[in-house]
Amino acid sequence: MKINTIFLLTAIGVFATFSLLTMSTTTNFNAAAQSNETENNPNFYANFTAPPGSNSEATGNATFTVGDDPNTMLYVISGNGLGNISQVVILQSTGGRTTDLVQPLYYAPTSGLYTKGSGTADGNFTSDNFVNILKGKPMTELVKKIIDGEVYLAIKTVDFPLGEIAGKITPVK
Numbered sequence: 001m002k003i004n005t006i007f008l009l010t011a012i013g014v015f016a017t018f019s020l021l022t023m024s025t026t027t028n029f030n031a032a033a034q035s036n037e038t039e040n041n042p043n044f045y046a047n048f049t050a051p052p053g054s055n056s057e058a059t060g061n062a063t064f065t066v067g068d069d070p071n072t073m074l075y076v077i078s079g080n081g082l083g084n085i086s087q088v089v090i091l092q093s094t095g096g097r098t099t100d101l102v103q104p105l106y107y108a109p110t111s112g113l114y115t116k117g118s119g120t121a122d123g124n125f126t127s128d129n130f131v132n133i134l135k136g137k138p139m140t141e142l143v144k145k146i147i148d149g150e151v152y153l154a155i156k157t158v159d160f161p162l163g164e165i166a167g168k169i170t171p172v173k
Contacts, residue, residue, distance in 0.1 A: 042063035042064060042065050042172050043064060043065050043066055043143075043171065043172060044063065044064040044065075044146055044169050044170060044171055044172060045061070045062070045063055045064075045169070045170060045171075045172050046061060046062045046064075046152070046153050046167035046168060046169045046170065047060075047061050047167050048060035048061060048062070048079065048153070048155065048165035048166060048167040049165060049166075049167065050160075050164060050165050051160075051162075051163065051166070054160065054164070056081075056083070056159075056160060056164050056165065057081050058079060058080060058081040058082045058083070058155075058164050058165045059079070059080050059081065059165065060077065060078050060079035060080060060082075060155065060165050060167075061077075061078055061167070062075055062076065062077040062078070062153055062167070062169070063075065063076050063172075064146075064169060066139065066143065067124065069126075070138075070139055070140075071126050071127045071128075071138060071139045072124050072125070072126050072139070073124060073125055073126075073139060073142070074122075074123075074124045075105075075121075075122065075123060075124065075125075076120060076121070076122045077105070077120065077121040077122075077153070077155075078118075078119070078120045078121075079118060079119065079120075079155055079165065080118040081117075081118060082116055082117060082118065082155060082157060082164055082165070083116050083157035083158060083159045083160065083164055084108075084115065084116045084157050084158040084159070085106065085108060085115050085116065085155060085156070085157055086107075086108045086156050086157055086158055086161070087104050087106060087107050087108065087154075087155075087156040088104060088105040088106040088121070088153070088154070088155050088156070089102070089104050089105065089153070089154050089156065090102040090105070090142075090151060090152070090153050090169070091151070091152055091153075091154060092133070092145060092150045092151055092152075093150065093151075093152050094150055098152075099132050099133060100131055100132055101130060101131065101132065101133070101134050101142060101145070101151065102125055102129050102130060102131065102134070102142075103125070103129045103130075103131055105121070105123065105125065106121070116157075126139070127139045127141075127142075130142070146169050146170070146171065147171060149168065149170070151168070151169045152166050152167060152168050152169065153166065153167060153169055154166035
């Protein structure tokens with residue numbers, strides 16, 4: 001996986017600002033600029049909570065919208081009170097097992113920078129970013145899995161490698 005990342009972190013009185021650039025995935029973590037069209041007409045939504053028994057008080061949410069190009073998914077992800085973020089992933093959970101479906105939206109070991117705190121990410125991915133069981137399939141396959149209630153987004157941190165917060169991605173009603 002090739003991921004080239006440019007990353008900025010501002011901590012004094014401002015939300016963290018991140019910009020992740022990849023070959024086909026673009027993510028901008030920016031609390032000030034949330035003009036992405038996913039806020040205006042989202043197709044899907046996720047509310048993030050910490051797993052039961054966790055001592056994390058982090059929270060968050062996300063919106064997802066199929067773009068004008070039906071093979072592109074736009075997103076806005078917000079998180080509060082997070083530890084050192086190591087990964088942001090979209091995964092399938094069935095029968096107690098998880099499988100990544102999309103290349104990580106953020107992957108700290110590749111970028112060389114762990115971040116923490118609160119902030120917002122907006123960006124997009126295409127079906128070219130699919131991995132494992134979705135590799136080579138169209139965006140409609142991910143949408144079907146979301147509708148079937150099988151898709152989650154998890155924000156993994158150093159202290160919570162399986163996910164400090166996570167939430168099921170569901171259709172907006």
